[in-house]
Amino acid sequence: MRIHIGSDHAGLDFKNELITHLVMNGHDVTDHGPYEYDALDDYPDFCIPCAESVAKDPTSMGIVLGGSGNGEQMAANKVKGIRAALVWSIETAKLAREHNNANVIAVGGRMHEADLVKQLIDTFIATPFPGDERHVRRIEKVGNYEVTGDL
Secondary structure (H helix, E strand, O other), rough: OEEEEEEOOOHHHHHHHHHHHHHHHOEEEEEEOOOOOOHHHHHHHHHHHHHHHHOOOOOOOEEEEEEOOHHHHHHHHHOOOOOOOEEHHHHHHHHHHHOOOEEEEEOOOOOOOOHHHHHHHHHHHHOOOOOOOOHHHHHHHHHHHHHOOOO
């Protein structure tokens, strides 16, 4: 699977570790930065291009990573067509896919141990969206609001 990944300075070292993990598991990974440590960098500069790439390629998924994952998720969700979910447990990783067809996972690199984050991401990627009518209906309402501003 094609995976897009972006972070900020807080997620930089961990992002590089995740890229290695993903590539070793057969994924095609595009790194949207940052590429070097800068304590004053801004997560939107990396997370928005990551999300834009996912929006352009619906067969791909994205990962946004920062200290908490909150700002990164918010930035990604500003991109039309993105459904970024802040994930903190195996169950939230599954539900983000099963109920919301999330296409971007946001994780706080400072919130969890590396092994758990890898499990969260692997679970997210592996979980299919079953397409239940109630979930499709809700996702379509969100998408419609995104375009028209009407519920």
